[in-house]
Every structure is written in C-alpha cells, then in structure tokens.
Amino acid sequence: MSIEEVRPALDEELISLRGVGLAFGNQTVLSGIDWRLARGQSVLVVGPSGSGKSTWAMLVAGLIPHSIEGRVTGEVWRHPRLGRAGAIGYVFQDPDSQFCQIRLGEEVAFGLENKAMDPAAMGPAIRQALREAHLDAPLTMEHQHLSGGNKQKLALASALAMSPELIILDEPTANLDPVATDQVFREIDHLTDDGHSVLVIEHKFQALADRIPWMILMGRDGRFHRFGPTAVLMQEERQWMRAEGLIADPPSPRARGHRSPAARPVIELKEVAYRYHRHGPTALNGVSLSVQPGELVALVGTNGAGKSTLLKVMAGLVKPQHGSCVRPDTRQVAFGFQNPEHQFIFERVVDELANRYVEGPIPDDVAALLDEFSLGREARMSPYALSQGQKRRLSVAVMVQREHAVYCLDEPTFGQDARTREVIMERLSERQQRGAAVIISTHDMDLVERYATRVVAMDGGTILFDGLFEELMRHPDILERAHLAPGSLDADATGEPAATFGPVAERARKSLLGRLNPAWKLLTVFVAVGLTAFATRLDQTIAVALVPLVLLAGFSGLRLTSIAKRMAPFVIFFALYVWTMTAYAAVGPKTPVIQFLWYRLSYPGFLKGLVLGFRMLAAVSFGVLFVSTIDLVDLVKSLSRQFRVPPKFSYGTLAGLRFFPQFQEEWAKLRLARKVRGRDARWSAIRIVTYALPLLSDAVRLSERVAIAMEARGFIGPVTQKSDARTYYEASTVTWGDAAFGVVAVAAVAAAIWH
Amino acid sequence: MSWKMRDIVLTAVFSAICGAIYLGWDLLFKAFPIVNPEAQAAFNGLWWIAGGIVPFIIRRPGAALLAEAIGGFMEFALGSPYGIQAFTIGLAQGIGIELGFMLGRYRHYGLGWLLFACGLGGVGNYIYSYFYYGVNQYSALNQIGYLVVTIVSGAVLAGLLSWVVGRGLKRTGVLQNFAVARDAESAAS
Numbered sequence: 001m002s003i004e005e006v007r008p009a010l011d012e013e014l015i016s017l018r019g020v021g022l023a024f025g026n027q028t029v030l031s032g033i034d035w036r037l038a039r040g041q042s043v044l045v046v047g048p049s050g051s052g053k054s055t056w057a058m059l060v061a062g063l064i065p066h067s068i069e070g071r072v073t074g075e076v077w078r079h080p081r082l083g084r085a086g087a088i089g090y091v092f093q094d095p096d097s098q099f100c101q102i103r104l105g106e107e108v109a110f111g112l113e114n115k116a117m118d119p120a121a122m123g124p125a126i127r128q129a130l131r132e133a134h135l136d137a138p139l140t141m142e143h144q145h146l147s148g149g150n151k152q153k154l155a156l157a158s159a160l161a162m163s164p165e166l167i168i169l170d171e172p173t174a175n176l177d178p179v180a181t182d183q184v185f186r187e188i189d190h191l192t193d194d195g196h197s198v199l200v201i202e203h204k205f206q207a208l209a210d211r212i213p214w215m216i217l218m219g220r221d222g223r224f225h226r227f228g229p230t231a232v233l234m235q236e237e238r239q240w241m242r243a244e245g246l247i248a249d250p251p252s253p254r255a256r257g258h259r260s261p262a263a264r265p266v267i268e269l270k271e272v273a274y275r276y277h278r279h280g281p282t283a284l285n286g287v288s289l290s291v292q293p294g295e296l297v298a299l300v301g302t303n304g305a306g307k308s309t310l311l312k313v314m315a316g317l318v319k320p321q322h323g324s325c326v327r328p329d330t331r332q333v334a335f336g337f338q339n340p341e342h343q344f345i346f347e348r349v350v351d352e353l354a355n356r357y358v359e360g361p362i363p364d365d366v367a368a369l370l371d372e373f374s375l376g377r378e379a380r381m382s383p384y385a386l387s388q389g390q391k392r393r394l395s396v397a398v399m400v401q402r403e404h405a406v407y408c409l410d411e412p413t414f415g416q417d418a419r420t421r422e423v424i425m426e427r428l429s430e431r432q433q434r435g436a437a438v439i440i441s442t443h444d445m446d447l448v449e450r451y452a453t454r455v456v457a458m459d460g461g462t463i464l465f466d467g468l469f470e471e472l473m474r475h476p477d478i479l480e481r482a483h484l485a486p487g488s489l490d491a492d493a494t495g496e497p498a499a500t501f502g503p504v505a506e507r508a509r510k511s512l513l514g515r516l517n518p519a520w521k522l523l524t525v526f527v528a529v530g531l532t533a534f535a536t537r538l539d540q541t542i543a544v545a546l547v548p549l550v551l552l553a554g555f556s557g558l559r560l561t562s563i564a565k566r567m568a569p570f571v572i573f574f575a576l577y578v579w580t581m582t583a584y585a586a587v588g589p590k591t592p593v594i595q596f597l598w599y600r601l602s603y604p605g606f607l608k609g610l611v612l613g614f615r616m617l618a619a620v621s622f623g624v625l626f627v628s629t630i631d632l633v634d635l636v637k638s639l640s641r642q643f644r645v646p647p648k649f650s651y652g653t654l655a656g657l658r659f660f661p662q663f664q665e666e667w668a669k670l671r672l673a674r675k676v677r678g679r680d681a682r683w684s685a686i687r688i689v690t691y692a693l694p695l696l697s698d699a700v701r702l703s704e705r706v707a708i709a710m711e712a713r714g715f716i717g718p719v720t721q722k723s724d725a726r727t728y729y730e731a732s733t734v735t736w737g738d739a740a741f742g743v744v745a746v747a748a749v750a751a752a753i754w755h
Numbered sequence: 756m757s758w759k760m761r762d763i764v765l766t767a768v769f770s771a772i773c774g775a776i777y778l779g780w781d782l783l784f785k786a787f788p789i790v791n792p793e794a795q796a797a798f799n800g801l802w803w804i805a806g807g808i809v810p811f812i813i814r815r816p817g818a819a820l821l822a823e824a825i826g827g828f829m830e831f832a833l834g835s836p837y838g839i840q841a842f843t844i845g846l847a848q849g850i851g852i853e854l855g856f857m858l859g860r861y862r863h864y865g866l867g868w869l870l871f872a873c874g875l876g877g878v879g880n881y882i883y884s885y886f887y888y889g890v891n892q893y894s895a896l897n898q899i900g901y902l903v904v905t906i907v908s909g910a911v912l913a914g915l916l917s918w919v920v921g922r923g924l925k926r927t928g929v930l931q932n933f934a935v936a937r938d939a940e941s942a943a944s
Contacts, residue, residue, distance in 0.1 A: 024931070067760070068932060347926060385928035529839045533887055573785055573836040612889075619838035626839070627832050649763055653825060656767020660829070663772060692920055697929040699768045704932060707761035715760070 012038045014082060014166060014197060015060060020074035022052075022059055022222075029055050030222040033074070037166070042188075042198040044230060046205045047218030048244045049389030049417050053201045054093060056218070057168050058708075060199065061088045067711045068704075079165075085114045085714025086162025091169045092712075093388065095151035096662070097705035099158075100655035102633050104130070104146075105139030107154060109729035110651075111162045114714035116727050129161035130154075132190075134183050144661065149180045149303030156187065158713065166197040173204060174414055177302045177443045179483035185211065203417050206247070209234050220244070245419020265290035265326075266406055266437045267314050272323035274309055283309040284320065285461040291439060293405070296432040298448040299441040301458035302483035307441035308338065308410050310458070314439060315408045317668075328405050336409035340395035341698055342670060344383040349375055352383055352398050373397040373423060384697045389416055396424045400431060407431060407438045413447060425451050445484060457482040511557025513629040517738045519638035524742040525626045528749045532618045535753050538607060541614035543752035547745065548621035556629050566628065570620045574613040581609030618749075632657065637731035640723040648720040655706045663695065670694055761932065762813040763821075769812075770822045773805035774829025781835050792890070792897045796904035800912030803848035803876040807869055807917030810852070812924070814934035816861050819872065823849025844883045851879025852913075864935070866918050873914030877906035 014037045021031040029052045037043065037060075047053050058064045062082075065072050082088055092098045101107045108126040117125070126139065135153040137146070143154055152172055159167055169188070173181040181204070189211055191198050202208055209215075215233045217225040217240065225240065226233060241247045267290060274284040284306050291297055291314075299307040312318045314327055315335040327333070337343060346352045353366045362370070362379060370376045373393040378386055383394055396412060407428060413421040421444075429451055432438045442448060448455055449469050457465040457478055465471075465478045472478065508514050513521070528547070535541045552563050582605045594601040636654040639645040718725040780801050809822035827845020835841040855872025856864070881902045884890040890901060921935065930936050 347923075382926070382928040385931075525839060526843075529843075569834065570836060576785060616836070616838065619840050620836070621838075623831055623835075623838040648758065648760065649821070652760060652763030653767040656764045657771050657825075657829070659768055660771045660775075663775075693923055693927060695772070696769070696920070696924055697927050699772065700765060700924070700929045700933075703765035703768050704761045707759070707764045710764075711760055720760070 012040075013077075014039050014041075014079045016075075016077045017060075018075040018077075020059070020072065020076055022055065022064065022073075023071045028222065029070075030059070032223050035216070035224065035227060037197060037199075039079075039165075040192075040195045040197055041214060042192045042196075042212045043200070043214040043216055044205055044208055044212040045199060045201045045216045045218060046241075046246060047216075047225075048220055048246060049420055050387040051218045051220050052222045053218055054170050057090075057170055057199060057201060061090055061168055061712065063090075063708055063712055066716070067708045081165055085716070085719070086111050086159075087165045088712070089159030089162060089164035089167040090709070090712040091152065091155045091159055091167070091172045092705070092709055093170045093174065094705060095149075095155065097702050098155050098709035099143055099151075100651060100658070100706055100710050102142055102144075102654075102658055103139065104135075104137060104141050104143055104154060106633055106729060107143055108158050108161045110710075110715075111158055111713040113726045113729055114719050115162060116719070116725065119727050119729050119731075122729050125161055126157075129157040132160050133157035133187065134180075144658075147304035149177060152184070153180070156184070162714065164196065166199070167191060168199045168201075170201045171203065172200070173202065177300075177483045178445060180303060181207075181443070188212070203246075217241075245417055245422075248418040248422060263292045263294065265292050266328055267291040267439075268324075268326040269313065269320075270324045272313060272320040272325055274313060274318060274320045274322075276309075282461050284313065287323070287461070287463055289456065289463065289466065291406075291437045293435045293437050294432060294453075296429065296438045296451055296453045297440070298452035298455045299439065299458060300443070300445070300448060300455060300482060300484060301464070305458040305482070306461040307458055309461075311335070311408045311410050311439060311441055314406070332405040334399040334402070334404040334407045336395055336399055336407070336412055338410045338414065340388075340391040341384065341694065341701075342666075343395040343398055344694060347382055347693075348380055349383055349386070349394060350379045352394060353401060355398075355401065369397050369401060372427075384701070389420055392416060393420055393423070396427065400427050403431075403436070405436060407436060409438070409440045411442060412440055413442065413444060421447065457484065459483075507557040508629050509557075509631060511629060512555040512737075513551065513625065513741075514557060515732070515737070516629070516741055517638055517642065517732050517734045518630040518635035519642040520734060520738040520742060521626060521630065522635070524745050525622045527742075528745050529619050529622050531746070531749045531753065532615050535615060535618075536611065538611055538614070540753050540755075541611050541618065543755070544749055545614045545618040545621060547748045547752060548618060548625050551745065552621060552625050556625060558628060563624075566624050567617075567621070570617060574617060577613040577616060578606065578609035581612060582606040634730075634732055637728045641728055641731055642734060644723045646721050647715075647723060647726055651710070651715070651720075652707070655710060656703065659699075659702055659706075663699070666695060666698060758813075758815050758817075762815055762818075762934075765813060765933070766809050766818060766822050767825055769809050770805045770825035771829045773808070773822070773826040775833060776804070777802055777826060777830040777841065778833045778835055781830065781837060781841070785836055792893055793900045793904045796901045797908050798912075799877065799880055799905045800873070800908035800910070800914075801916075802913075803845070803852060803873065803880070803909060804913045804917055806849050806852040806876055807873045807913040808921055810856055810872075811864055811869060811917050811921040812930060812933050812935045814861065814864055816857070817853065819852035819856060819876075820846070820849035823852070823876075840887060844880065844887070847879040847883035848876045848909075849879070852876040866915075869918050870910040870914040873917070874906040874910040876913060877909035878902070880909070881905050 016036045017033050020033040022029050045053050045057070055064065058068065059072065062078065064070045099107050101110055105126055108129055109122050112122050112125060133153045133156040135150060135157055137150070143151060146154060156172065173184050185208060188198055188200060188208070192212070198212070200208060200212060209230050213230055214228070215230040216227045217233060217237060219225040226237060269287055269289045272284055272287045273282060275282045287310060299310060301307055309318070313320050313325060315333045316327060316330045317335065344352055346357070350358050350362055350366060350370070353369050354363060358366070370379055373396070375390060375394060375397070378390060383391065386394060392412070392414065399407060409428070412424050416424065425447060428438050428440070452469060454467065455469050455472050456463055457472060459482050464482055465475060532544050535544045552558065553560060582601050591602055591604055633654065636650045640647050640650045784798060803823055805822040805826035806819040810818040823845040824842070827842040830841040830845070831839050852872045852875060855868065855875040859868045881890065890898060893901060924930055925935055
C-alpha cells in the first residue's frame with residue numbers, strides 16, 4: 001500500500017484521489033482515478049454492472065483497505081473531519097446483511113454507542129433518525145420482520161443518526177417500490193439541501209439526474225470514463241450510455257402474447273390465506289388468482305404487500321393454511337429467488353449452465369448461453385465469486401436453460417443495468433410466447449408496461465387489481481393504494497408489524513428473573529450447575545432439581561403450562577436415563593435381577609438411573625430458567641460491560657448469531673431450489689454434504705458483509721477493544737438483586753446437597 | 756495474528772450452525788442409546804467439529820476455544836438434553852483443540868495438525884466425561900479404550916471432515932479474504 005498524505009489544494013476539499021488504482025491479488029479492479037470531492041458536493045455514480053462502482057465507493061469510504069485488504073496505489077487523501085466514527089455514512093446494496101443487532105432501536109443505537117453518546121440522549125436521536133428516513137415502526141420491532149425496502153430505510157436511519165459529513169448510498173432503492181424510491185430520492189434532496197455531500201450509485205439514475213449536480217461515468221475497465229456536471233454529461237454522453245447498456249432504447253410497442261381464453265389455467269388459487277407465524281400477521285388474505293399458459297403476469301405493490309409470499313405459494317415453497325391451490329408439480333416450476341445464490345448447486349459457472357460437471361471443452365449450447373448472458377469470461381469461475389449483477393444473470397440463465405411450465409421470479413431485475421434487464425426480460429418473454437406461464441414480482445412499472453400481459457396489484461396481502469396495464473393506469477385510487485404512483489402522500493406503512501415477542505416472552509422479560517443482569521445470571525447458573533456434580537444420592541439430586549423448578553414456577557413469569565411444555569422433552573430423556581441404567585448398569589453377582597427378554601433389570605440400576613436423571617433435570621431446568629428469561633442483546637452488552645469482554649467479540653458474536661433463524665429458512669429454500677432443478681439428493685445423509693457448500697459460502701459472505709457494515713458504522717479502534725470506550729443503549733445494570741439471586745440460588749443448591 | 760471483525764462474525768455464524776448439528780447429534784444419540792463405551796466413543800468426534808473448521812479458516816489464537824464455546828452455547832440454548840453441560844463440555848473440547856494448535860505455534864493448520872489438534876479435543880472430552888458422565892466408573896481397560904476411540908473419532912469426525920469441507924469451501928473462492936486463502940501450507944497439503 002502506498003497511501004501518502006498530501007495537502008489538499010482547497011480547504012473545502014473532503015476527499016482527493018490522485019492516480020489511484022486498486023487490485024485484489026493480481027486482479028486490477030480500478031485504475032488511473034483522479035478525483036476530488038468538495039464539501040457539500042453531491043455526485044451520481046453510474047456505470048455498467050461489474051464495473052467496480054461499489055468497490056470504488058468502499059475505497060472512498062476507507063473500507064478498502066481497512067476492512068477489505070486490497071493493494072491501493074496512488075494518493076488517497078481524506079479530510080481529518082472524516083476520521084471520526086460515523087462521519088461517512090454508508091447504505092449498502094444488500095438489505096439483509098448490514099445489520100448487527102436484533103431490534104430497530106438497538107440497530108440505530110449501535111452507531112451512537114460507537115460515538116460514545118450518552119445513552120439518555122439516544123432515544124430521541126433514534127426516533128429523529130427513523131423519522132427522517134420515513135420509517136414508522138416501533139423501536140422494539142425486530143428488523144428481520146421488515147420488508148426489504150423498509151430495511152433500506154432502517155439502514156439509512158442508522159447512517160443519518162450519526163450526522164455524517166458524507167453519505168454513500170450504494171443502490172439504495174434497488175429494492176424499493178416507486179413511492180419508497182421517490183421518498184429516498186426526496187431524502188437525498190434534503191440531505192444535499194442541508195449541505196451534506198452525497199454519493200449515490202444508482203441504476204435508475206435518470207430520475208436523479210436533475211437532483212444531483214455532479215456525475216461520474218464509470219467504464220467497464222475500472223476507469224472513470226468522465227466526471228463532470230450531470231446536465232452536461234446527460235447530454236453529451238447519451239451515445240456512450242446507450243453503448244454501455246445504461247439506458248434502454250426508447251420503448252417500442254411490442255406484440256405481447258395474448259392468452260387463449262380456452263386454455264386451462266396452470267395455476268389456480270382460491271381464497272388462499274397464509275401467515276408465516278402462528279401469531280404473526282397474515283401475509284396473504286383471501287387471494288384468488290388463476291394464471292393461464294402463455295401469460296406474463298407482473299405482481300406489483302408496496303414492499304410487504306405479499307408479492308413474494310404469493311410467488312412462493314404458486315411455486316409450492318410454502319403451503320397456504322387456508323384455501324385451495326392447484327398448481328403443477330414442483331419439477332415443472334422454475335423459481336427465481338430474490339437471492340440468486342440459492343439457485344447455485346455447482347462449483348463453476350459452466351457446470352451450473354450445463355446442470356452437470358463439464359469436462360473438457362464447453363458444449364455449444366452452454367457456450368451460447370454464456371454469450372447470451374455475457375458470462376463468457378467467467379465460465380470457469382465459482383458462481384459465488386461473481387458480482388451481484390452477474391449472479392442474477394447466471395441464475396436466470398440457469399432457469400431458462402430447461403423448459404418449465406411455470407416460471408416464478410422474485411424481482412428478477414433487482415439492481416441490474418438496462419442491458420441486463422433487457423436480456424433477462426427478453427428471455428422470459430420468449431418462454432412466455434412459447435406457452436409457459438411467467439409470473440414476476442417487480443417495482444419497475446416501465447418493465448411492466450413493456451412486457452406484462454397482465455398486471456396484479458397487491459396491498460396488505462390482498463389483490464387490489466387484476467387486469468391490463470392500461471386499465472390499471474386509469475385507476476388512480478388503486479395506484480395510490482399500491483404505492484405505484486410517485487408523489488402519493490400516505491407512504492409510511494410498514495408491511496409487517498412486530499410479532500415475534502409473544503405475550504409469554506414479554507411476561508418473562510418483565511419478571512423478577514427477567515430483570516436480573518444476564519451476565520451475572522449466567523455466572524450463577526454456572527456455579528449452581530457445577531455443584532450438581534456433588535449430588536450422588538437420590539434425595540440429594542431430587543432436592544437439587546427442585547431448586548430451579550421452584551425458581552421457574554415462582555419468579556420467571558412463565559405459566560405452569562408453558563414451563564411444562566418446555567420441560568416435556570426432557571421428561572422423555574429422563575425416562576431413557578432410567579431405563580438405560582436399569583437395564584444395563586453393572587450389578588454385583590448377589591443383586592437380584594429380573595430377566596425380561598434379554599435385559600437384566602436391577603433395582604440398584606433403577607436407582608442409579610433416577611440419580612442421573614434428576615441431575616440432568618437440574619442442569620436442564622437451570623438452562624431453561626436462563627434461556628427463557630434473558631435477552632440475547634442484553635446478555636452480549638452485559639458480558640462487555642460487566643465482564644470486560646472486548647466489544648469486538650461480544651458484538652461480533654451477536655451479529656453472527658442473529659443470522660441463525662435465517663439459516664433455517666435458507667435450508668428450506670435450498671431444498672426447494674434443489675427440487676426445482678431436479679437434483680434433490682435421495683437421502684438426508686447425502687443432503688448434508690451437498691447442502692454444506694452453498695449454505696456455508698453464504699455464511700462466509702454474510703459474515704464479511706456484516707463485518708464491513710459494522711466497521712462502516714464506526715465500529716473500529718478502541719470502541720471495539722475496550723468495553724468502557726463505548727456506551728450501551730438500554731443495557732441492564734447490576735443491582736443488589738443480582739447478588740441476592742446468586743447467593744440464594746447457590747446456597748439452595750448447596751443446602752440440597754449437604755443437608 | 757490479530758482478529759479481524761469478519762473472523763469473529765464468521766466464527767459466530769459457523770459455530771451456531773455447528774451448534775444446531777450438535778443438537779441433532781444429541782437427539783440421535785439419545786434416541787439410540789449405546790452402552791458399549793468404545794462404540795459410544797466412536798460417535799464423539801462430531802461434537803467438536805466447530806473447533807476444527809473455524810481455526811482451519813481463520814487461523815487465529817483462541818479460535819478453537821471461541822468456536823466451541825459458541826457452538827456449545829447454541830446447542831444448549833436450542834434445548835440440548837445435556838442442558839448447560841453442552842456448553843461446559845464444549846469448553847473442555849475447545850481447550851483440548853486449542854492446545855494442539857498452540858503446540859503448532861498457531862502456524863500450522865495442514866491436515867496433519869488438524870487431525871492432531873482435533874484428537875486432543877478428544878482428550879478434553881475424555882477428561883470432562885471422566886468427572887461428569889461417569890467414565891470413571893468404567894473398568895481400566897474400558898477407560899483406555901474409550902480414550903483412544905474418542906481421540907480417533909475426534910481426528911476423523913472433527914479434523915478430517917473440517918479439512919474436506921474447508922477445502923471445498925476454499926475452492927469456491929469465497930474465502931479469499933481469510934487466512935486460509937493466504938496459507939501456502941494448506942495449498943500444498
């Protein structure tokens with residue numbers, strides 16, 4: 001690395017790059033970049049997919065080479081003001097992997113903690129930031145329940161909370177509906193009006209062109225094609241933009257396939273209702289829809305309207321709880337996930353396209369596909385190593401390589417440049433004209449107009465409109481409700497409200513045990529369970545097991561029935577312990593035994609089994625007591641505050657653990673992706689091996705992205721190493737109650753043993 | 756040698772997944788109780804695979820111990836029949852593996868060292884089981900058998916399996932930014 005500090009030419013300058021290049025290993029990504037950013041200057045960054053726009057932005061923010069190692073050449077200078085935590089706010093492309101906490105409030109607070117803000121001031125600051133980002137949801141809501149678009153708003157709020165000097169938005173609206181997109185664009189206006197510098201990478205740049213005065217055009221070779229005033233570039237560079245596939249040719253009226261009225265529907269839904277969790281909100285409610293062969297149906301509507309769920313129902317990924325659903329066998333359905341990685345099952349691009357391991361030269365049909373989707377150069381690369389745009393192209397190429405009766409695609413053009421959008425839609429359109437039914441969800445009304453034979457508008461899990469695009473345009477009321485008309489006022493609904501914390505968990509959190517400090521509670525539970533090893537007689541173990549059970553029943557806020565439910569599996573294990581010892585325990589020659597089949601049942605063995613069983617129950621009950629009365633975030637914060645665990649480790653672990661539920665979901669999606677591709681492993685033992693790679697490589701990428709996102713929010717330096725260098729939002733304190741609980745619990749166990 | 760943020764997050768994510776695998780193994784083990792100590796021991800190794808795969812990828816001091824602590828904690832939190840002992844035995848196994856990599860001065864992560872370290876995880880498992888799971892009540896011969904089989908099981912189910920999966924993962928190219936990708940020894944091994 002040769003980064004030299006050079007003096008800026010102007011005092012106003014925030015960033016200056018001179019002859020900057022970047023390479024990962026021996027692969028050059030950026031080169032010859034000369035650029036300056038003045039305070040208050042806002043820049044729109046435009047270039048074809050895979051040209052290195054995101055990489056460049058990370059270099060500007062200093063995430064490269066700090067968080068991602070890369071060889072930077074040339075001179076990079078940043079104003080010292082950009083050195084403080086949060087001075088450069090960053091909103092990433094992927095809405096799922098930029099969070100590291102569990103609930104909304106904590107998420108925004110994470111950055112404030114890194115700035116060591118007084119926790120008392122955090123509440124108002126958080127609410128203010130959420131308001132600015134137009135996200136109207138309770139602070140205690142878990143963000144995994146937010147729709148993709150609302151996640152982007154949360155990411156923006158997290159950046160805004162830190163009052164940044166420079167905000168980098170990396171395709172912030174790729175996942176948003178037109179209304180939300182418009183809001184973000186307006187938000188960008190506010191930011192620039194307030195004197196912030198904003199860098200926006202955006203494929204839908206035409207709408208932003210008259211708002212952002214400066215523009216960078218980035219070429220495929222990782223060099224700046226041009227940097228200048230937006231108005232000038234928009235005029236003079238039209239040719240180049242068209243050649244690079246950044247703007248589409250003026251839409252030509254197309255002959256859209258028309259469904260033959262006599263055809264039998266391939267998919268027929270009647271009064272379908274679906275909810276993800278038993279107590280959760282309904283994702284679909286009374287949806288009736290039939291799709292004929294030869295149709296291209298576009299599902300439109302606000303984020304969280306139920307579009308993805310409806311697609312999953314049609315593909316058989318989820319089974320609706322109510323209503324009837326007639327659809328072809330899953331093998332006849334191709335499903336394109338929002339995340340293209342779910343589609344991949346091979347280790348190389350060429351194998352993916354051939355749907356088998358390719359030895360020797362590339363077969364002609366595969367070569368043609370590679371060409372068609374401009375993946376020729378990447379043929380022998382791992383699908384996971386492609387850029388987001390390339391992955392999306394590959395996943396669509398994989399889907400169309402085999403004929404299916406139905407194609408369901410969730411946002412197939414998400415984050416793509418005009419050329420890729422075109423390639424993808426043309427291929428789907430071809431399939432549709434050959435008689436397949438194609439159903440896509442999208443926010444892109446231009447695409448709907450050009451390709452869809454029918455449009456279905458959704459809101460709140462119901463269908464508002466089902467018909468032709470032109471007809472939909474004549475219904476302003478529906479356009480407004482489905483958030484399809486930019487400029488409509490009501491726009492702050494969050495798709496799904498908080499629902500995971502049922503009343504039971506809430507009661508437990510507020511109970512006497514729930515209010516204790518989780519770190520000290522963990523220590524107490526440790527000591528208590530450690531002592532159980534000394535209980536060797538039956539009366540001792542029964543008494544020991546009673547201690548946590550009494551505590552659970554009396555002070556955990558859990559109802560007896562729910563305690564019984566939690567303990568039920570362990571009663572079975574208890575029985576197993578007793579049986580095993582009764583049947584197998586070594587007994588002296590004089591002990592009477594009962595011969596039963598080939599077992600020798602003995603009374604001393606039975607007693608031994610009871611002892612082991614009760615000891616197990618004691619350990620397990622302490623565990624249940626701990627798990628059902630703590631909050632993971634609070635535990636992590638307490639471990640840092642009370643036990644001086646470096647925040648790097650505690651927060652890093654939390655960021656990793658929060659993905660756990662996602663992996664269960666991921667597993668289910670992978671199974672369907674396999675099924676769709678006809679490669680379902682026959683039995684589960686094989687399944688574990690074939691599933692390990694996609695699942696684990698996903699895990700690796702997530703880890704990397706989350707780590708970068710955390711560092712982008714100021715989680716660097718002392719605040720990651722010293723527990724007292726940061727502040728803690730809503731972390732529990734230590735009181736006499738914690739000491740009392742420790743003494744009582746340990747003393748009770750000791751008394752039970754040595755009575 | 757110092758831990759990067761992504762090393763920690765990866766440790767947490769991988770260990771949590773391993774924790775779920777441990778739980779599955781617990782339930783399988785409970786559903787088909789085996790009493791022969793050596794046969795029992797043969798299954799043990801999978802319970803510390805997090806301590807093999809994570810250090811193989813990130814190569815940091817303490818990686819095995821942290822991975823086992825998190826894996827054990829998840830196993831416990833998801834409802835292991837072993838209760839909080841799922842966590843404490845995880846620490847014992849993690850310390851064993853950690854010792855192995857420490858003896859390699861945290862420089863060697865090839866197949867041989869992986870087998871060796873994960874075998875030592877078996878020693879940790881043995882010592883814990885000796886005190887808490889009644890291994891001390893076996894005859895001397897059975898105790899030796901239990902120890903030897905546990906060590907071999909650890910080397911194979913934790914060490915070898917980690918190596919196979921880890922190398923497969925390396926081939927996908929996603930590990931480019933982790934220590935495993937920069938290491939010449941693993942490329943040669």
